[in-house]
Amino acid sequence: MKVTEIVKTKSFWLAAIITLICALVGSVLAKIPYLSLLGPLVLALILGMIMQSETRLVNEASKGISFISNKFLRLGIILLGFKLNLIQLAQAGIKTILLGIVIVVGGICMTYFIQRRFKVEPELAILTASGTGICGAAAIMGISPQIKVTKEKMERQRENEVLAVAIVSIMGTLFTFIDLGLRQALHLTPTQFGVFVGGSLHEIAHAVAAGSAAGQVGLASALITKLSRVLMLAPAALAIGMWYQKRNVKKGIVDNTNAKLPIPWFMAGFLVASILGTFLPLGNIVLGYLVNAAYIFLGMAMAALGTSVNFKVILKRGLPAFVAVLISSTILAVCVLTASKLWF
Template identity: 35%
Template sequence: MNGIGSYGLHRGTFRNSYFAAGIALTLLLAVTAKYLAMLPVLGIMGQLVLAILLGIGVRAAAGIPQGVMSGAGFSAKRLLRAGIILLGMRLNLGDIVQAGPKVLALAAINLVFTLFTVYGLSRWLKIDKRLGLLTACGTAICGAAAVAAIAPQIKATDNETAVGAATVAILGTVFTLVYTILYPYMGLSASGYGIFAGATLHEVAHVIAAAVPAGQQGADLAVLVKLTRVAMLVPVALILGLIESRRERRQQSLTLADGLAEHCITESGGSSDRHKLTVPWFILGFLLMSGINTLGMIPQEAAADMITLAYLLLAMAMAGLGLGIDLKTFGHMGRKPVIAGFIGSVGLSLLGFMLVHWFGLA
């Protein structure tokens, strides 16, 4: 082999080694986050949140070579979609239907209220539209997992995704602690408190942690109501994907109107992109896995293993996002989303508390 060919081979080997090292680093951070989440206090934050924070911390402490970041980026994008698909195994659509119309109405009202409130506050605070949407969806649906699922639909950047996920994670942790402290003074039954927590808290991990004082009955109801909100991720993602696709087509039409020769583009085949819809295949995969779980096509033990793998892949994705953001960027981008998310979360808690009483679920 000549010198040039040998150089190219070695360079490709090094590139592949760095790429693999990036994936391995996200795996290491994800596993570390899982074990840290078993500790009493850190358990409230959950594996996904801790994985983001570990990624941010490693980058701040040591820096990450560009080659390694390519592997981390693979985890943040590709493994993210695989994790979302497998996460569908957590949903049993039959349980959600059996929960009754009141629980479904409660979850839907809270979701719509929070989406519009947080997004409206974000626009008022002049937060970037995509970051505002991510913060709103994360607060309204299921925290970091919702942010990660919605981000590709609206073409959010890695920085926006990481900041949005970290924002709702921090707020969810704070509200979990507040709920636990206030539980004895809320005047809710164990089941009422479980429904309230499931309908208003951000992450599944937050709901589980906050529902502990209500015992097994309260915890079971809390998770059921929370998963009802998680199921609403599918229609929200589909709607946002459609809106983004229409926005892109409108922008292309305006560009053509400004002087591009549209007939030339049509003849060259370029206009076909104008009618291309964003296909959220991973969201459809999420729904498909939910259907498989609902029909009992996979044994419970295998389903549990798939859910564990889903959270591992999602944690690797969150670690990859964390590795891609520095503290200066988060400090610059994260303040206003925290304000919008906090006000929206307070409103969500108050509305959820009132609805639990109005629907006779207290």
């Protein structure tokens, strides 16, 4: 069914209303203390899970929900590019950018390696590794389209997405409280503390919550360090897509003659948006609206994903991945703490 035909259906509009409500409520709840640690995307996911109790509505909206979880996700990722100011990143210096690259590459590889040692399946392992290394839920949803699976595995892949988001969110929230509790004992300057939390915590919301405890300097350092990791989202998506495709070809899952280069075109849109937001005189108000729109569309995609969660399966499969991410997050925190003390 073509996009124009889907948009005209009752299923689409019903799904749009359900997921939009979840996204808007999630955005409001994210402004409440402590709930802000979860962030609007995870809250929208949780609200989507709650919507499962409305079985009739969800069934009627199923086709529209599938469309929103796919297309609105890409649109949200593109608009999220307006949050990335390239000039600010350049002003932060080569040390910050290099640290961001090392954290993303090292965090993804380390987390994936540890999870595979815990017998976590590759698809779930790379999603949680991406969320841990880059920027939480947004990274997981941005990387997921690059993990091409057969039709038989589509439902399991949706479970992987939800499970990865849940694990990374819980872990990021846990380490936010740990970092705040240890702030005085770590004897870090505001800049060092900002670099530490921006480089080690998973969600942007986590970095903002922890960094603000060190004042404006700490918050600014946390945000710029976190955004240096967000910058890596597009190249990471391309690299992971190519790696996963080669893996499938090697295992005989995909015929090499029919395999296409997995270029994530929506990630090109993400980079274009960051360039436009940096160099066009759009103003803070317009940029704010665009970023808010990004989180609304991403929230709708997350809510759509939440309506299809199988809780029993997730609880059964989640423990090994959770323990593996706990280990990798601890190692990541120690490494970033050391780097922040030595270089900043």
